[in-house]
Amino acid sequence: xxxxEFCEWIQFSPxxxxxxxxxxxxPLIASIHxxxxxxxxxxxxxxxxRLLGFGLTRQPLTxxxxxxxxxxxxxxxxxxxTGILQFMCFxxxxxxxxxxxxxxxxxxxxxxxxxTVRRRIVEKADETSDHRERSKLAALVSLSLWGTxxxxxRWIGFP
Amino acid sequence: xxxxVLTVHVLTLCMLVxxxxxxxxRLLGLTLRGVxxxEVLTRLLPWAVAGFVVMVTSGAFLFYADPVMKYRNIFFRxxxxxxxxxxxxxxxxHRGTYRDVTDWDLDPLPPRGARMAAGLSxxxxxxxxxxxxxxxxxxxxxxxxxxxxxxxxxxxxxC
Numbered sequence: 580x581x582x583x584e585f586c587e588w589i590q591f592s593p594x595x596x597x598x599x600x601x602x603x604x605x606p607l608i609a610s611i612h613x614x615x616x617x618x619x620x621x622x623x624x625x626x627x628x629r630l631l632g633f634g635l636t637r638q639p640l641t642x643x644x645x646x647x648x649x650x651x652x653x654x655x656x657x658x659x660x661t662g663i664l665q666f667m668c669f670x671x672x673x674x675x676x677x678x679x680x681x682x683x684x685x686x687x688x689x690x691x692x693x694x695t696v697r698r699r700i701v702e703k704a705d706e707t708s709d710h711r712e713r714s715k716l717a718a719l720v721s722l723s724l725w726g727t728x729x730x731x732x733r734w735i736g737f738p
Numbered sequence: 739x740x741x742x743v744l745t746v747h748v749l750t751l752c753m754l755v756x757x758x759x760x761x762x763x764r765l766l767g768l769t770l771r772g773v774x775x776x777e778v779l780t781r782l783l784p785w786a787v788a789g790f791v792v793m794v795t796s797g798a799f800l801f802y803a804d805p806v807m808k809y810r811n812i813f814f815r816x817x818x819x820x821x822x823x824x825x826x827x828x829x830x831x832h833r834g835t836y837r838d839v840t841d842w843d844l845d846p847l848p849p850r851g852a853r854m855a856a857g858l859s860x861x862x863x864x865x866x867x868x869x870x871x872x873x874x875x876x877x878x879x880x881x882x883x884x885x886x887x888x889x890x891x892x893x894x895x896x897c
Binding site: 602606607609610613614616617618619620621622623624625628633634635636637638642643646649650726729730733734737 | 741744745748749751752753755756757758759760763769770772773777778781782785863864867868871872875878879
C-alpha cells in the first residue's frame with residue numbers, strides 16, 4: 580500500500596466519513612487545535628524571550644525554560660491528537676500540499692532541537708558573553724522553526 | 739492579501755493568548771510558583787499588550803474586508819461580546835485584587851479573587867478562539883433567508 584493509498588483508506592474509512600458528515604466537528608477540533616497553539620506559543624515565547632534577554636530576566640534561565648518546557652509538552656498533548664484528527668479528515672488533500680510536509684519536517688526538527696540542543700545550551704549557559712550569543716541563536720532557531728510550523732498550519736488550512 | 743492578514747491574525751494568537759495563558763497559569767498557582775506574581779505580570783504583560791494591538795489591528799482589517807458578512811455573523815457578534823467580557827474581567831482584576839498584590843505577591847497560590855479572574859480569563863479566551871474559528875461556518879447553519887430559522891437566531895444576527 581502506497582502512502583497515498585493509505586491516506587485514501589483513512590479518509591474514506593467509516594468513522595472518518597461519519598465525522599465529516601457533521602458540520603460542527605471539524606471546526607470544533609480545529610478550535611481545540613488553536614487553543615493548543617496558544618499554549619505552545621506562550622510556552623515557546625516564555626523560554627525564547629528569556630534566552631533573548633526579555634521577559635523574566637531576573638529569574639534563572641534553567642528555571643524559566645524548565646517551566647516553559649512543561650507547558651510546551653502539555654500543549655503538544657493538545658495539538659498532536661487534534662492535528663492527527665484533522666489530517667485524517669482530509670488526508671488526501673494534505674498529501675498533495677507541499678507545505679504540509681514542510682510543516683511536519685519543521686515540527687520534528689524543532690522538537691528534536693528543543694529537547695537536545697536547546698536544552699544543553701540552557702544547562703551550560705552562564706552569563707559569559709559567549710553563552711549569551713549562543714542562547715540568542717538557539718532562541719532564534721527555535722522561534723523560526725516554530726514560526727514555520729505555525730505558518731504552515733495556517734497555510735494548509737485554506738480551502 | 740486577505741489571507742496574509744488572516745495568517746498574521748491567527749499567528750499573533752501565540753503572543754496574545756499564549757502570554758495571557760502563562761500569566762493566568764501563574765495566577766492559578768500552576769506555574770512559576772517561586773516567581774513573584776507582580777514580576778511575572780510586569781515583565782510579560784507588555785508582550786501580551788503588543789499582541790493585543792496587532793490582533794485588534796489585523797482584526798479590524800479582516801472586518802473591513804467583508805463588513806456585511808461579519809456584522810451579520812452570529813459568531814462574530816458573540817466573539818465581540820466575549821472580547822468585551824475578557825477586557826472587563828482584566829480591568830476588574832487590576833483595579834480589585836491586584837491592588838493588594840504586595841500582600842500575596844510571593845504566595846505560590848494567589849488569593850481566590852486572582853484565581854477566579856485567571857480561570858475566567860482562560861475560559862473566555864478559549865470561547866473566543868472557538869467563536870473566531872466558527873465565523874466562516876455561519877453559512878452552513880444560520881442564514882437570514884432560511885425559513886426554519888428561529889426568532890432568537892434572527893434577532894442575534896440582526897436579520
